[in-house]
Amino acid sequence: MGTSAPAFRELGYWLFRYRRTWRGSIVISVANPLFFLTALGLGLGKLVDRDGALHGESYLRFILPGMLVAAVMQTAFLEAAGPVLQSVRQRGNYRAAAATPLSPEDILYGHLMFWALRAVQNAVLFTGVSVVFGAVDPARAPLLVPIALLVAVAFATPAAAWSVTVTRPSQISAVFRFAVLPLYMFSGTFFPVEQLPSWLRPLAWATPLWHGVDLGRAVALGTATPFRVLVHVGYLTAMAVAGLLVARRNYRRTLHV
Amino acid sequence: MTAGPVPILAEGLTKTYGGFTAVDGIDLEVRRGEAFGVLGANGAGKSSTMRMIACVSPVTAGSLRILGRDSATDGAAIRARLGVVPQDDTIDGELTVRENLLIYGRYFGLSWKVLRERSARLLEFARLEDKAGDAVGTLSGGMRRRLTIARALINEPEIVLLDEPTTGLDPQARHLLWERLHRLKQDGVTLLLTTHYMDEAEQLCDRLVVMDAGRIVASGTPAELIARHTSREVLELKFAADERQVMIDKCRGLAERMEELPYRLLLYTDDGEETLAAVNARGVRPRTALIRRSTLEDVFLTLTGRSLVD
Ligand SMILES: Nc1ncnc2c1ncn2[C@@H]1O[C@H](COP(=O)(O)OP(=O)(O)O)[C@@H](O)[C@H]1O
Numbered sequence: 001m002g003t004s005a006p007a008f009r010e011l012g013y014w015l016f017r018y019r020r021t022w023r024g025s026i027v028i029s030v031a032n033p034l035f036f037l038t039a040l041g042l043g044l045g046k047l048v049d050r051d052g053a054l055h056g057e058s059y060l061r062f063i064l065p066g067m068l069v070a071a072v073m074q075t076a077f078l079e080a081a082g083p084v085l086q087s088v089r090q091r092g093n094y095r096a097a098a099a100t101p102l103s104p105e106d107i108l109y110g111h112l113m114f115w116a117l118r119a120v121q122n123a124v125l126f127t128g129v130s131v132v133f134g135a136v137d138p139a140r141a142p143l144l145v146p147i148a149l150l151v152a153v154a155f156a157t158p159a160a161a162w163s164v165t166v167t168r169p170s171q172i173s174a175v176f177r178f179a180v181l182p183l184y185m186f187s188g189t190f191f192p193v194e195q196l197p198s199w200l201r202p203l204a205w206a207t208p209l210w211h212g213v214d215l216g217r218a219v220a221l222g223t224a225t226p227f228r229v230l231v232h233v234g235y236l237t238a239m240a241v242a243g244l245l246v247a248r249r250n251y252r253r254t255l256h257v
Numbered sequence: 258m259t260a261g262p263v264p265i266l267a268e269g270l271t272k273t274y275g276g277f278t279a280v281d282g283i284d285l286e287v288r289r290g291e292a293f294g295v296l297g298a299n300g301a302g303k304s305s306t307m308r309m310i311a312c313v314s315p316v317t318a319g320s321l322r323i324l325g326r327d328s329a330t331d332g333a334a335i336r337a338r339l340g341v342v343p344q345d346d347t348i349d350g351e352l353t354v355r356e357n358l359l360i361y362g363r364y365f366g367l368s369w370k371v372l373r374e375r376s377a378r379l380l381e382f383a384r385l386e387d388k389a390g391d392a393v394g395t396l397s398g399g400m401r402r403r404l405t406i407a408r409a410l411i412n413e414p415e416i417v418l419l420d421e422p423t424t425g426l427d428p429q430a431r432h433l434l435w436e437r438l439h440r441l442k443q444d445g446v447t448l449l450l451t452t453h454y455m456d457e458a459e460q461l462c463d464r465l466v467v468m469d470a471g472r473i474v475a476s477g478t479p480a481e482l483i484a485r486h487t488s489r490e491v492l493e494l495k496f497a498a499d500e501r502q503v504m505i506d507k508c509r510g511l512a513e514r515m516e517e518l519p520y521r522l523l524l525y526t527d528d529g530e531e532t533l534a535a536v537n538a539r540g541v542r543p544r545t546a547l548i549r550r551s552t553l554e555d556v557f558l559t560l561t562g563r564s565l566v567d
């Protein structure tokens with residue numbers, strides 16, 4: 001008899017499935033930054049770098065942490081939303097797992113560990129490529145990994161909490177299109193939020209992605225102050241914890257009807 | 258069989274969803290090694306009952322003890338010793354047949370070594386050896402059901418819960434499944450199954466309860482239920498549509514009890530021949546007349562005034 005804690009058995013399920021797709025997913029994790037770095041660094045970057053709005057940094061170094069954090073957010077949402085819906089409904093693997101010794105919380109924690117591992121993997125590959133391109137300081141690059149992990153958990157838990165109650169896949173694509181993607185635009189991913197009209201800036205400061213982007217950027221560029229880090233980490237941690245609490249409740253309500 | 262705790266013991270078991278009562282204070286005692294049936298029409302509360310026993314649905318009121326443990330506090334430990342075949346099967350479409358067994362077994366904390374050996378044995382039990390490496394999408398309905406049963410056995414459970422195991426299957430697939438369930442019973446596994454097929458209940462169940470609108474309306478062995486709730490024989494008459502009502506009226510008073518179904522008239526009697534003679538003597542001319550023994554279907558009709566499968 002194996003004696004692994006129940007949540008690790010759920011993680012085992014997702015890792016077993018991941019055996020089929022890991023090669024493709026690694027190619028995507030590497031190709032994604034390569035594409036951005038090539039296109040932005042060589043072309044667009046030179047163009048936008050002329051005015052001095054980017055704190056004297058090259059646009060490449062400015063945009064890189066934002067791209068990483070936004071990519072991690074997107075992956076966390078996509079891997080937490082659709083798969084959770086499928087797990088409850090069609091494929092039914094959550095319902096199957098709920099009939100075994102696992103509790104709904106074990107199922108959640110196991111799946112969350114998988115999202116976390118994927119975020120770490122994504123972040124390591126992304127920053128690795130960036131270091132090679134000279135787009136991030138090699139000494140500060142490792143700090144981006146825990147930041148990516150925090151952002152992933154902060155987005156994955158609310159996404160899972162909601163998706164476990166969703167009945168139609170179209171609801172998930174709607175939220176992706178109308179809530180997740182617009183975050184890219186208003187969270188300082190591509191340009192500093194100070195460029196936004198002043199009445200729009202508070203909106204940007206309220207978005208969770210901005211906290212992740214600004215945290216990643218401040219750390220990567222070495223401009224972080226303790227207060228700033230505390231605010232960002234506090235915001236994202238609060239979001240992760242709130243998401244987890246709601247997810248726990250919703251998983252139990254859905255799987256133990 | 259050693260005398261351990263009662264496999265399933267429910268008292269006043271109740272389930273409500275919002276304000277709606279799906280299971281209304283039922284008592285159940287399932288004994289070790291028996292096959293126990295819950296017979297009822299759609300919506301009777303069978304699945305709600307099974308889900309509470311499977312410890313995936315909190316009990317609203319009443320007490321439920323499984324293998325001597327309280328379902329409210331020991332869910333995980335109970336589930337570890339149950340095999341569950343849910344009404345809507347949860348076979349993983351992205352895994353192969355064998356992987357479905359292996360991965361499910363991992364949820365019980367079993368080692369790969371144990372699982373390889375057990376899954377080979379269970380594939381044979383389910384007659385799916387040739388399908389081991391196939392995608393589950395290629396399986397027929399009967400094969401899927403057998404895979405679900407094989408999967409439920411991966412943890413060598415003491416009790417297997419089967420919620421409508423053969424609904425939607427063709428007769429041949431059902432017979433193969435019944436035969437497999439008989440073998441499980443011989444191996445000493447306690448079976449609790451729900452069905453709305455009276456032939457399935459008669460084939461498989463040592464004892465059963467009849468459930469209607471969340472309540473148990475009768476319980477006993479199939480023979481006891483038939484003896485207690487219906488006559489020995491049934492005379493079934495069919496009439497031409499245009500004279501149907503006249504003929505039915507003429508038959509009144511000829512049997513202990515009469516039941517009008519859409520296409521048949523049932524006369525409950527202890528002597529079918531005698532009743533048929535009386536029917537003929539009244540000038541009733543049925544298109545067909547059939548004398549048969551009473552079945553659980555008749556018990557159900559008597560108790561609820563409805564047929565099982567509509
Ligand atoms: N999750 C649920 N929420 C609300 N009502 C439910 C739920 N599950 C079942 N019911 C209702 O409870 C009644 C009994 O359902 P069920 O236990 O599935 O019966 P059966 O399995 O005998 O067909 C039905 O009226 C059904 O609509």
Ligand SMILES: [Mg+2]
Binds near residue numbers: 303304305344420421
């Ligand atoms: Mg049912």
